[in-house]
Amino acid sequence: MSIDWIAADWGTTNLRLWAMSGRKPAERRVQARGMGGLRPDEFAPVLAEATQGWPTVPVVACGMVGSRQGWVEAPYVAVPCPATPRMVTVPGQPGGRSVGIVCGVRQNSPADVMRGEETQIAGLLALSPEFDGIACLPGTHTKWVRISAGEICNFKSFMTGELFGLLAGQSVLRHSMGGADGDMEAFRAAVSDAMARPERGFGGLFQIRAETLLAGLDPAIAKGRLSGTLIGWELAAARPWWLGCDVTIIGAPALSALYAGALEAQGVPAALMSDEDATLAGLFAAHQKSLTTT
Amino acid sequence: MSIDWIAADWGTTNLRLWAMSGRKPAERRVQARGMGGLRPDEFAPVLAEATQGWPTVPVVACGMVGSRQGWVEAPYVAVPCPATPRMVTVPGQPGGRSVGIVCGVRQNSPADVMRGEETQIAGLLALSPEFDGIACLPGTHTKWVRISAGEICNFKSFMTGELFGLLAGQSVLRHSMGGADGDMEAFRAAVSDAMARPERGFGGLFQIRAETLLAGLDPAIAKGRLSGTLIGWELAAARPWWLGCDVTIIGAPALSALYAGALEAQGVPAALMSDEDATLAGLFAAHQKSLTTT
Numbered sequence: 001m002s003i004d005w006i007a008a009d010w011g012t013t014n015l016r017l018w019a020m021s022g023r024k025p026a027e028r029r030v031q032a033r034g035m036g037g038l039r040p041d042e043f044a045p046v047l048a049e050a051t052q053g054w055p056t057v058p059v060v061a062c063g064m065v066g067s068r069q070g071w072v073e074a075p076y077v078a079v080p081c082p083a084t085p086r087m088v089t090v091p092g093q094p095g096g097r098s099v100g101i102v103c104g105v106r107q108n109s110p111a112d113v114m115r116g117e118e119t120q121i122a123g124l125l126a127l128s129p130e131f132d133g134i135a136c137l138p139g140t141h142t143k144w145v146r147i148s149a150g151e152i153c154n155f156k157s158f159m160t161g162e163l164f165g166l167l168a169g170q171s172v173l174r175h176s177m178g179g180a181d182g183d184m185e186a187f188r189a190a191v192s193d194a195m196a197r198p199e200r201g202f203g204g205l206f207q208i209r210a211e212t213l214l215a216g217l218d219p220a221i222a223k224g225r226l227s228g229t230l231i232g233w234e235l236a237a238a239r240p241w242w243l244g245c246d247v248t249i250i251g252a253p254a255l256s257a258l259y260a261g262a263l264e265a266q267g268v269p270a271a272l273m274s275d276e277d278a279t280l281a282g283l284f285a286a287h288q289k290s291l292t293t294t
Numbered sequence: 295m296s297i298d299w300i301a302a303d304w305g306t307t308n309l310r311l312w313a314m315s316g317r318k319p320a321e322r323r324v325q326a327r328g329m330g331g332l333r334p335d336e337f338a339p340v341l342a343e344a345t346q347g348w349p350t351v352p353v354v355a356c357g358m359v360g361s362r363q364g365w366v367e368a369p370y371v372a373v374p375c376p377a378t379p380r381m382v383t384v385p386g387q388p389g390g391r392s393v394g395i396v397c398g399v400r401q402n403s404p405a406d407v408m409r410g411e412e413t414q415i416a417g418l419l420a421l422s423p424e425f426d427g428i429a430c431l432p433g434t435h436t437k438w439v440r441i442s443a444g445e446i447c448n449f450k451s452f453m454t455g456e457l458f459g460l461l462a463g464q465s466v467l468r469h470s471m472g473g474a475d476g477d478m479e480a481f482r483a484a485v486s487d488a489m490a491r492p493e494r495g496f497g498g499l500f501q502i503r504a505e506t507l508l509a510g511l512d513p514a515i516a517k518g519r520l521s522g523t524l525i526g527w528e529l530a531a532a533r534p535w536w537l538g539c540d541v542t543i544i545g546a547p548a549l550s551a552l553y554a555g556a557l558e559a560q561g562v563p564a565a566l567m568s569d570e571d572a573t574l575a576g577l578f579a580a581h582q583k584s585l586t587t588t
Contacts, residue, residue, distance in 0.1 A: 112504045141466070214370075
């Protein structure tokens with residue numbers, strides 16, 4: 001396969017790169033060189049090093065690389081906006097090639113922002129051009145996005161993933177969690193409880209710790225209960241986004257399956273799309289658009 | 295004043311010591327030598343060093359020093375139990391004096407534990423022997439405790455303080471918070487919102503971040519909104535503990551004032567007691583009991 005462009009998902013923590021032949025990835029690289037640890041003048045050499053051995057072809061990047069603290073700011077586009085990505089070009093052809101960065105999306109009221117997810121939404125629409133409904137993108141800051149007539153209409157973010165990471169990894173609950181998967185029965189029960197009475201779930205958090213101390217609570221049950229409580233809160237708050245709606249979940253497979261299971265218990269069937277497929281399709285759409293407009 | 299005993303509040307992070315003359319503290323010392331950083335064989339030398347210059351008198355300690363990972367385990371007493379503290383004695387008269395550690399309190403169902411707060415409750419009853427009602431002890435793991443006829447009947451813990459610390463200090467919201475006090479109007483509005491619709495508060499967390507990015511949200515408002523959301527969740531979940539009840543708040547003054555303000559907005563007047571006064575009165579009660587029983 002001949003490499004004709006490079007796709008990059010450059011987030012806070014990691015830099016993911018794909019050598020692309022049209023729509024198809026030929027090779028994949030991941031490095032812990034996220035924008036969170038880089039000064040503005042370090043992006044060009046990091047990219048040069050990370051793409052060594054690949055041809056000098058255009059790079060199309062999405063993610064926090066385009067934030068104000070990143071390489072070049074790719075300003076937020078306000079909703080409602082076309083799902084087709086807008087890009088800014090990094091000045092000076094770093095490494096002798098064009099580098100484009102996809103712009104994030106903002107919502108002024110209620111205030112909300114996304115950076116990276118807009119590319120996955122562009123990918124969803126590239127792969128399913130007639131899509132009309134809700135995209136759920138679970139992750140650190142899970143997004144629920146209403147899409148209609150090829151536009152991002154509005155969206156809502158939740159800190160579910162970040163909160164889970166803090167509670168499971170750094171709070172007193174870390175002593176209760178196992179390394180294994182969460183127990184699914186405990187997960188489902190906690191989702192249901194947290195949706196019905198969100199405040200009770202808040203009271204249940206320390207109880208996980210106490211049951212570990214007093215009754216040797218199974219770590220898999222502890223983990224299932226914590227993630228179920230947080231996802232249950234999110235589903236309770238996001239009810240207008242999924243009730244009676246067509247939902248497509250775009251995310252990592254294990255996390256997407258948790259969301260799909262929780263939605264299914266509410267009678268909402270959800271379609272699944274891999275986040276990598278969506279990202280590459282969205283970056284390809286941005287790459288094509290840049291070829292036709294320059 | 296003649297020093298006749300030493301009071302110690304030995305928590306996970308800090309060791310607080312008071313040279314006592316009867317009920318009155320003569321001198322106060324605080325060291326960052328909490329049990330979290332000590333091996334079992336380090337407690338005796340740390341105590342000897344920290345009490346240098348004070349007479350060789352009995353020590354009465356409460357807090358995590360009595361946990362399984364502490365110096366000597368002071369097993370939990372199950373509720374319902376007398377509010378008068380039970381103690382275990384550290385074997386071998388370390389440093390040539392008796393050292394007692396107050397036992398924590400457990401509740402088997404729903405599972406819950408306290409260690410340190412039982413001493414403050416003993417202090418509340420020493421200072422107000424007729425107290426019958428609810429004690430609220432705000433902190434890392436806030437406790438609501440039902441007290442009647444001189445007994446701890448039952449209690450409920452919430453991770454409010456720890457969650458605030460993680461979100462304000464380590465999540466993406468840390469960029470939104472100022473060092474100053476939270477805005478009180480934003481606090482009150484968030485308490486009210488979170489109590490009325492707890493799940494909405496969950497959706498409001500990331501909005502704090504987005505308003506900072508898009509509209510330069512005032513850090514004091516961000517902080518007031520975050521603490522109001524968390525305390526609002528707690529009050530919603532703890533409703534059976536305060537509705538129509540006599541509530542006494544035992545805690546650090548600034549935090550206690552936030553809880554008192556939130557309860558007052560619900561029509562519940564709360565009495566305040568300083569946590570230091572309560573701890574010293576409780577340790578004094580334990581000290582007196584040990585003198586009469588040995």
